[in-house]
Amino acid sequence: MHTDTQVTDSSERPLLEAVDLTRVVDGTTVVDSVSVSVSRGDILAVVGPSGAGKSSFLRLLNRLDEPSAGTVYVDGVDYRDLSPQSVRRRVGLVPQNPALVSGTVWENAVRGPVLRNEPVPEERTRELLSSLGLLDYETKDVSELSGGEAQRVGLVRTLVNEPDALLLDEPTSNLDTETETTVERLLRGVISDEGLACVIVTHDVAQARRLADTVLSLENGAISGFGTPREVLSP
Numbered sequence: 001m002h003t004d005t006q007v008t009d010s011s012e013r014p015l016l017e018a019v020d021l022t023r024v025v026d027g028t029t030v031v032d033s034v035s036v037s038v039s040r041g042d043i044l045a046v047v048g049p050s051g052a053g054k055s056s057f058l059r060l061l062n063r064l065d066e067p068s069a070g071t072v073y074v075d076g077v078d079y080r081d082l083s084p085q086s087v088r089r090r091v092g093l094v095p096q097n098p099a100l101v102s103g104t105v106w107e108n109a110v111r112g113p114v115l116r117n118e119p120v121p122e123e124r125t126r127e128l129l130s131s132l133g134l135l136d137y138e139t140k141d142v143s144e145l146s147g148g149e150a151q152r153v154g155l156v157r158t159l160v161n162e163p164d165a166l167l168l169d170e171p172t173s174n175l176d177t178e179t180e181t182t183v184e185r186l187l188r189g190v191i192s193d194e195g196l197a198c199v200i201v202t203h204d205v206a207q208a209r210r211l212a213d214t215v216l217s218l219e220n221g222a223i224s225g226f227g228t229p230r231e232v233l234s235p
Contacts, residue, residue: 013076015040015197016091016165020070021060023221030056032222033070038165038214040195043187045202045212047233053221054201055096058167061199062091075164092163096170097147098154105129105145106138108153112161121160128156131186133179147174152183159190165197166190172207184211205233 014037023031031053038044046054059065061072063084072079079087089112100108109129110120129135132152142150151174158166171187172180188211191198202208208215208229215232217225225232 014038014073015075016061016199017073018057018061018070019073021057021067021072022069023056023060023065024068030221031060031067032220034216034218034221034223035070036216036223036226038197038199040197041192042213043191043198043200043211045200045208045215045229046218047202047205047208047215048218048224052218054218055169056221057218058093058169058199058201061165061167062093063087064093089161090163091165091167092158092161093167094151094154094158094169094171096151096173098150098157100142100145100150100153103142104138105134105140105142105153108142109156109160111157125156125160128159128186131182132156133182148176148179151175152179155183162194163196165199168198168200170201170203172204180207187211209233 017037019035021031021034022029034057036044046057048054056065060067063072063079074082074087074090101111106125109125113120126135129138132155134149134152134156137149142153145153151171155171172183175183184207187198190196200211212229215225215227215229216223217232
């Protein structure tokens, strides 16, 4: 676990680093002084019981929620010195139930570049849709999608934005076993090939073992364990 915020060598500097990250809501501490970092190409799994603060921690990492104390560094830069839009593009969050907008799968997948008046990476988008079994869904209205299909569209939408870090909240919770395997394979490939830092919240201990380089266990918002999957997760 890294908490030294003075590192300047980008080859050693973690891509995403939380330092004493804390959030208090109505007098209740939901995230309690969490310090942890994730390097490029690495996956950090966040585990813990319901109400442990896992999703709250994830939302703090890209400033969807504001920390009460502490901060997050994105490639060495305090995210308070970046615009919220820049933070959320560079640190992309895929929620468990992504909020898709009215329209087709394609319109949702390319929404980021369109809103920024940037060229749409059509080949890249089709590759991602194909990898997730959605290539034939381009013209399908999102109102017709199942929960698992909507999750996959949300993942494509975030990856099309070319983030530096990827935050995933229960990314396969609505998927059958075969599709879960497909999504996990895509994630491992993208994270490795593009050097993303990834944080995945999961209730699935087996998934954490399969995917994670390191595991952060939370309880009542505070760190209750940190280390390799073998060190943190019970057999």
